[in-house]
Structures are given as C-alpha cells and as structure tokens.
Amino acid sequence: AQTVTQSQPEMSVQEAETVTLSCTYDTSESNYYLFWYKQPPSRQMILVIRQEAYKQQNATENRFSVNFQKAAKSFSLKISDSQLGDTAMYFCAFCSNNNDMRFGAGTRLTVKP
C-alpha cells in the first residue's frame, strides 16, 4: 500500500526567506504522480505544484519548486521569498493510475513578519 510521510508537523520561516518542506513516500508503482497542496485557514485545498514520476526535471511554479528524488522516494517542496500569505497547512499527496489520492499528515507552515 502506498503511504506518504511528512516528518515535520510544524515549521516557521521569516518573511522573504526560503524554507523546504519534506515528504517521503512508499510505493511499488513505477508510474505515479506527486502533489503539494496548500490549505489555508479558509480550508480550501489549493494545488501548489505537481510532478510526474516519469519526468526527471523537477517541477517549478513561480516561487515554488520541488526536489524529486525517485530512487530515494523523496519529494520536498522549496518555497523561496516566503510571503505572509504562504502561511498554511501543506500536504504532500501521491496518486497512481487515477486511483485514490493518498495524503500525508501535513506540515503547518508559519511565515513570520
């Protein structure tokens, strides 16, 4: 069974600095997709970034980028130039072959002014 582990329950960063959130997963699948979602206090789950496992190039989306290490089954999220609006819960998620999406327990990120 696929599992997703986020080992950092809480993290904080100063505004304008860079922070990295960790995620590891376990699967026997060869073709799958990884996601980072952000859930602010408003509860809306918002897609931050997506990575296809068959792509070697790390995905980037403006200030957000990932470090995808397939052999190590690691998928970390780097947030550059952190902004107050980045304060939220961040969930790492795994999905294969349009199956159910598996989420980690989340990391609560606080951006301090």
Added chain:
Amino acid sequence: DAGVTQSPTHLIKTRGQQVTLRCSPKSGHDTVSWYQQALGQGPQFIFQYYEEEERQRGNFPDRFSGHQFPNYSSELNVNALLLGDSALYLCASSFWTSYTDTQYFGPGTRLTVL
C-alpha cells in the same frame, strides 16, 4: 469559470441521524472524489464516481454511500451518524483519463455530530 462548489458549508447533526452533502464539479470535469478530513489530519479517500458509478472505494463502512447525477454533480450520504464522523468533508473533481489528472478541491462541508 466556476470551481468546485459544495453545500452546505456547515452542518450540525445528532448521533443516529442521516446527512447528505452535495458537490458540483469544476466545469469540464466528469469525475468526483470524496474525502474525509478529521481535525489535524490529512484527507482520507472515501470513494470516487465516474459515469454515475462508484469506481473506487476507500476503507469506509457501508454507512457511507454516494451518487453521481448525469450533470456530474454528486452527493455523499452518511447514515447512522457517529460522533467520529465529525470532520471536514472535501469534494474534488477531475477529468477521467488513463493517467492521473489533477484533482481540484471544493471548500468543504464541516459536519459536527453531537
């Protein structure tokens, strides 16, 4: 372009009652997935609907059932409510493909069981 919508926003029920939650998918999407998110935890997959049929199901009892309508909207029904059913219920929509499409989430329905 409307995103995923859910109703109601909040709901309070008592043990043993039944509840129905509703979801309208993002325009162009034909697949709806439901998740339960307990306080302080990540979402847990309940089931997924495509072409008005349940395609996949997570580890949830038969008290949890659903339906998808021809316009792709969906309902989640929970019978014989337990205190442990108190949670945020999230609906996500996507496009059914042979690979994995990104799921887009609605704002959720907060269910409180007293």
